[in-house]
Amino acid sequence: xxxxxxxxxxxxxxxxxxxxxxxxxxxxxxxxxxxxxxxxxxxxxxxxxxxxxxxxxxxxxxxxxxxxxxxxxxxxxxxxxxxxxxxxxxxxxxxxxxxxxxxxxxxxxxxxxxxxxxxxxxxxxxxxxxxxxxxxxxxxxxxxxxxxxxxxxxxxxxxxxxxxxxxxxxxxxxxxxxxxxxxxxxxxxxxxxxxxxxxxxxxxxxxxxxxxxxxxxxxxxxxxxxxxxxxxxxxxxxxxxxxxxxxxxxxxxxxxxxxxxxxxxxxxxxxxxxxxxxxxxxxxxxxxxxxxxxxxxxxxxxxxx
Amino acid sequence: xxxxxxxxxxxxxxxxxxxxxxxxxxxxxxxxxxxxxxxxxxxxxxxxxxxxxxxxxxxxxxxxxxxxxxxxxxxxxxxxxxxxxxxxxxxxxxxxxxxxxxxxxxxxxxxxxxxxxxxxxxxxxxxxxxxxxxxxxxxxxxxxxxxxxxxxxxxxxxxxxxxxxxxxxxxxxxxxxxxxxxxxxxxxxxxxxxxxxxxxxxxxxxxxxxxxxxxxxxxxxxxxxxxxxxxxxxxxxxxxxxxxxxxxxxxxxxxxxxxxxxxxxxxxxxxxxxxxxxxxx
Numbered sequence: 143x144x145x146x147x148x149x150x151x152x153x154x155x156x157x158x159x160x161x162x163x164x165x166x167x168x169x170x171x172x173x174x175x176x177x178x179x180x181x182x183x184x185x186x187x188x189x190x191x192x193x194x195x196x197x198x199x200x201x202x203x204x205x206x207x208x209x210x211x212x213x214x215x216x217x218x219x220x221x222x223x224x225x226x227x228x229x230x231x232x233x234x235x236x237x238x239x240x241x242x243x244x245x246x247x248x249x250x251x252x253x254x255x256x257x258x259x260x261x262x263x264x265x266x267x268x269x270x271x272x273x274x275x276x277x278x279x280x281x282x283x284x285x286x287x288x289x290x291x292x293x294x295x296x297x298x299x300x301x302x303x304x305x306x307x308x309x310x311x312x313x314x315x316x317x318x319x320x321x322x323x324x325x326x327x328x329x330x331x332x333x334x335x336x337x338x339x340x341x342x343x344x345x346x347x348x349x350x351x352x353x354x355x356x357x358x359x360x361x362x363x364x365x366x367x368x369x370x371x372x373x374x375x376x377x378x379x380x381x382x383x384x385x386x387x388x389x390x391x392x393x394x395x396x397x398x399x400x401x402x403x404x405x406x407x408x409x410x411x412x413x414x415x416x417x418x419x420x421x422x423x424x425x426x427x428x429x430x431x432x433x434x435x436x437x438x439x440x441x442x443x444x445x446x447x
Numbered sequence: 448x449x450x451x452x453x454x455x456x457x458x459x460x461x462x463x464x465x466x467x468x469x470x471x472x473x474x475x476x477x478x479x480x481x482x483x484x485x486x487x488x489x490x491x492x493x494x495x496x497x498x499x500x501x502x503x504x505x506x507x508x509x510x511x512x513x514x515x516x517x518x519x520x521x522x523x524x525x526x527x528x529x530x531x532x533x534x535x536x537x538x539x540x541x542x543x544x545x546x547x548x549x550x551x552x553x554x555x556x557x558x559x560x561x562x563x564x565x566x567x568x569x570x571x572x573x574x575x576x577x578x579x580x581x582x583x584x585x586x587x588x589x590x591x592x593x594x595x596x597x598x599x600x601x602x603x604x605x606x607x608x609x610x611x612x613x614x615x616x617x618x619x620x621x622x623x624x625x626x627x628x629x630x631x632x633x634x635x636x637x638x639x640x641x642x643x644x645x646x647x648x649x650x651x652x653x654x655x656x657x658x659x660x661x662x663x664x665x666x667x668x669x670x671x672x673x674x675x676x677x678x679x680x681x682x683x684x685x686x687x688x689x690x691x692x693x694x695x696x697x698x699x700x701x702x703x704x705x706x707x708x709x710x711x712x713x714x715x716x717x718x719x720x721x722x723x724x725x726x727x728x
Contacts, residue, residue: 148565156569217588277462277469280480281487288706290659296666296678296701299686300694304508375575383577390670406583406671414583422576429575 160221161211166196167218168210173199175213176206219412227416240396243420249397251424253313253385257320258378264321265328265377266370272329273336273362274354286329297322298387316388316397323384324377331373335366368445371436378428386421398424450501454494461490510692518692519699525681526700533678534704536593537665541600542657548601549608549653556609557616558634567613574606582668591672599668604657611656615649616642648723651716658708662701 173183173191184202185191191199200207211220219227228243235242268286272279298319305315339361347357389399401417404410465483473479492512498504499511506514519526556563582599589595619642627637669679678697685693 145564145568148561148563149568150565152562152565152569275466276474277466277483280469280474280483281465282484284484285488290709296682296698299670299683300691300698303686303689304691307508379575379577383579386577386580387667387670390667402580402583403671406587409587411584411587418580418584421580425576426572 157221160218164216164218164220165200165207165210168213168216169196169200169203169206171213171216172206172209173203175209176203181205214412215409216411219415223412224415224419227412228419231416232420243398243401243416246396246398246401246417247420247424250316250382250385250389250399250421253316253388253397254320254378254381254428256313257317257322257384258324258381260317261321261324261381262328262374262377265325265373266332268325268329269332269336270358272333274358283333286326290326290330298384299390302388316385319388320381320384323380327373327376327380328370331369331376332366335369336362338369339365364443367443368436368440371432371439375429375432375436378432379425382421382425382428448501450497454497454501457497458490458494461486507689507691510695514692515695515699519696522693522696526696528676529678529681529697530700530704532593532674532676533596533665533669534662534708537596537668537677538600538661540593541597541665542604542661544597545601545604545661546608546654546657549605550612553609553612553616554638556613557638563613567610570606570609570613574610578603578606579664579667582664583671586668586671591674593677596665596668596673596677600661600664603660603664607656607660608650608653611649611653612646615646618642618645618649647716647720651712651720654712655709655716658712659705662705662708666701 170191174188177183177186177188183206185194210216211223213219216223231241231243235244237244237248239245268282272283301319301322302315305311305318343361343365344357347361352360386397386399386402389397390403395404398417398421401420402414405414405417465486468474468479468483468486471479495509496511496513499509510518552566556566579599581602585598585602586595589598616638623641623645624637627641632640666679666682669677670683673680678701682694682697685691685697
């Protein structure tokens with residue numbers, strides 16, 4: 143609670159900086175527009191201004207500042223322009239419309255969730271295998287760790303094209319990339335979690351003559367839950383990145399990644415920024431949902447009081 | 448079909464070998480610890496080769512490891528150019544700039560309690576977002592060449608680094624800080640001699656996370672526009688031409704350079720933070 147005021151100050155400072163930054167970023171286009179509209183700007187003529195510094199231009203033409211926050215295709219859109227675009231494309235559009243961000247967000251979200259489900263189930267299963275088989279641990283685990291250092295996204299375009307050529311399109315290829323990205327955080331976290339009971343607890347189970355299965359279900363699995371949730375939070379954010387990057391290479395026309403791509407093709411900066419913010423909001427919401435589940439589960443299991 | 452059966456038999460044999468080795472008396476020897484994952488990796492490669500040939504999988508779906516290796520051998524100059532463009536110019540320069548900037552901001556935030564309490568939650572919030580999405584904007588601002596890729600990397604590594612360095616600078620206990628005060632140490636000597644060394648495990652954690660983010664950022668940014676060189680450029684155009692052996696060659700280069708980068712950072716970490724419990728064996 144103590145940090146609410148500092149956080150708000152920092153956010154306000156970022157917004158203020160953003161508005162100020164819009165002036166030099168957009169001043170060239172603003173002056174060209176103003177000159178076409180008959181206003182007097184210094185210096186006159188777009189050619190004379192072309193090589194001038196944006197700061198100097200902004201300071202000698204304070205009258206045109208207003209326009210830098212209201213252009214249709216600015217280099218840097220002002221915060222309220224992004225907010226208005228977000229509002230118009232989410233609340234004011236029908237969710238079935240091709241221009242609705244809810245529609246595009248759902249395309250990406252469905253791939254994210256499917257991929258996340260596949261990735262985390264596979265990751266948990268592999269972790270269980272690794273914990274119970276020494277051979278699997280020694281042979282698979284080094285590769286699982288090494289694979290974290292590989293830019294997995296490099297494989298994304300290839301997966302899309304390969305699956306496309308054997309007739310798989312749409313949701314599944316993107317979900318596979320998502321699954322791939324959420325898979326390894328879950329494996330690594332879950333292995334750590336399943337190994338987290340200390341020797342004394344394991345010895346205690348042995349004195350009760352517990353079988354391997356009983357030790358697993360009653361001791362290892364419950365104590366891995368905090369580790370599992372920590373990696374699920376990383377995994378779901380990674381899944382979203384995977385789904386978005388999965389939309390880039392094929393020139394997809396639906397989904398948040400496609401909004402980023404078409405926006406960059408046609409110079410629709412406000413569309414890019416609103417897609418970016420929609421992505422950020424979606425990611426934050428997904429992580430928040432997992433955190434809520436985490437808090438509830440851990441509370442019921444008695445990890446936190 | 449024979450090749451597929453051979454692949455499965457081979458897999459079974461090598462797996463039995465690995466199980467023997469892992470549960471055998473020599474399991475703790477360094478050679479065996481290194482050998483088991485190598486055998487596993489080789490098994491996968493050989494099975495891949497045999498199954499691709501056995502099932503007659505077309506080259507455009509999955510090229511065999513041998514043809515990928517052949518492609519790497521014949522296009523070394525191209526791969527080298529792409530590596531320089533994407534890794535050295537884009538990822539590495541962005542990594543250095545981003546980490547240095549985060550360090551400077553963290554030092555400023557460290558002096559002000561108010562700023563730190565405001566910046567840290569915002570920083571860790573932004574670090575969790577898919578920042579790679581800023582790529583189209585930064586490509587628009589800084590042009591198609593490596594500068595825009597470096598900018599994407601700067602944005603991607605800045606927040607994880609900031610969060611880690613600021614958290615690390617908080618690592619010392621009150622008693623340690625009081626001790627420095629009794630020695631009449633000022634802010635800077637306290638920072639330099641006590642709190643910065645104590646922060647090193649956190650800083651290296653951030654450096655390791657960022658090292659993998661850097662290459663991803665540089666490659667993905669190239670999907671939004673690049674000159675006719677670079678790993679991301681080569682991957683997206685080769686996919687379009689269905690030259691999948693070239694794509695795989697780039698992936699191999701990316702994997703090796705990403706792992707080496709991470710490994711070098713980890714090695715430096717071991718030298719710098721030799722005193723930390725996680726480094727003792």
